[in-house]
Amino acid sequence: MLAVSGAGLVDVEFAHFDVGEAVEEGFTTYDDRPDFKTERDVIPTAGCITVVSRVQDHGARVVLALSDSPGPPAQGWELLGALSYRPVYGGRMEVWGPTSGPAVPTAWAVHLWGRAIAPGEPVLELDPGSTYRVQVWAHGRGESAERFDAALREGGDAPYEGLESYVIVFTPAGRQEPPRPQSSATRLERSTARHGKIPLNMRG
Template sequence: MSEISHVGAVSVTYGHFPVGELWEPGFEREESRPDFQTDTSVIVIPGQIVVRTRVQEHTAPVVLVRGHGQDGAPGENWTLLASELYRPVYTGRMAAFDTTDGLAKPAAVPMEVFGRLSEPGEASLSLDPAQIYLVQVWEQGRNDSRERFEAASQRGEDSLHGWFEAYAIVFTPSGRQSPPTPATPVSRRGRLAARHGKPPLGMR
């Protein structure tokens, strides 16, 4: 049976939001940035899956799913946006994030995916860091989201908090990798020696 997260509400700005892997102490932090010059709707970089939206600023319900096979669409009215491979880089703890404000907040209402009701809460789940995953990004509402957003703006409605697009991010095992391991801890003496070429006098 699939593991389904709670449904979060992602505050989207600049037309994109990340589903990212939570950094763990001891691991070298991945600092890569997505290339927004591409027309790709979903960009995968180490530690993140970046979803580009058709509406620049809005709030989108997002749920994460860990599947065990190709289960098809999460339900009626879902459309597959992209399929990409993701390799965990830390310990595999994934979460949906606002574009600029940290972890997504709980959504206002539940969402039904794969015949089960996901209640509002934190959109997070754990992957096996020894697995490689096929990530399927499913969406609702994109086909006319920008048009509905512009119409709401013209009517003077609070379009920033309106529902225009929803996403289900499905992770399915698709191979194995050597699990990432934390770096060997370096002592203060070692750090100072690396910086200055030799340990300080009091540490020799």
Template sequence: MPEISGVGAVSIEHSHFSVGEHWERGFERRESEPDFQTDEPVVAEPGQLVVTSRVQEHSAPVVLAVNDQLDEAPGPAWTLIASVEYKPVYTGRMAVFDTMNGPAGSARESVEVFGLQAQPGEPFMALDPSRTYRVQVWSQGRSDSRERFDAAMEREEWGVHEGFEAYVIVFVPSGTQERPTPSESGSRRERMARMHGKPPLNMR
């Protein structure tokens, strides 16, 4: 039986949003700059997946799920848009993030996923950090979302920001890896001092 999260409402700006792993104290931050010029609908980076929307600015329901069946659609209305690899880099606590405003909030309505009714709530999923995953991103409404959005703008329906797309992000275990572990304890100043014999000038 698939495990599903609550239904979040992600606020999308600049045509993208992320599904990212919460950084944990003691771990070195894994920061990267996704390639927003790519034509790929989903980009996998250390610690996050970046999903590209066909609509520049809107709100979309998103559900996270863990399933043991690859290529199993969440339902007949869902279309697979990408399949990428993901390896946890911290402790595997995944959440959906607005483009600009931090973690996504709760949606207002439920969504049917794998025959279950996902209820409005936090779009959060705890992965096993000792596993690797094949991540499949499924969508509804994406095939003509831009056209419907543009038509709404032509009708000057400026307040329309919902109902264009929906997403289910499915994590399917694909292998194993060494569990990520925290770095050596201590502040960055202390680590730099141990490495170089004294702290950098800007930390003295």
């Protein structure tokens, strides 16, 4: 194991959450939207991996890891999906809900790879000069929707935390030219690009 984030709790909204790179100043911004019409539970877009949940709204536990030996993080975890990923910004991976923002530390540790992963921010620094193979592992999905519905039928509050947990494992797979921020444009260059010509008050 090369690196492991803290154990976080993310607000799953509209039955999904995102794991993606922080957009840093100066980089070309990608705004690809995931295709929810696909049957896949793990949907890649530029700079982001969207994970689809079986429950509409709840809190999922999430851990990010960098490993040179991918495989199940513990007994009872299922492989939800595998894909290739290449950084498009600076490589800082974060977890966030669609409208609620970044994940927060969980209340309890998550037991993975034979040890307790302490509550903390689920943030992982990737090398932007590397490409990665990603495995998304899940726990609790098999009965999460049924447990949620049963609680509602019994007249109780719908469970928020503990229905599903996820571990996203990044494994170095190759090299790429690291993404680099664009040079900062001058005021003249920005204005010329916007209007198509040099403004009168800036002409020499």
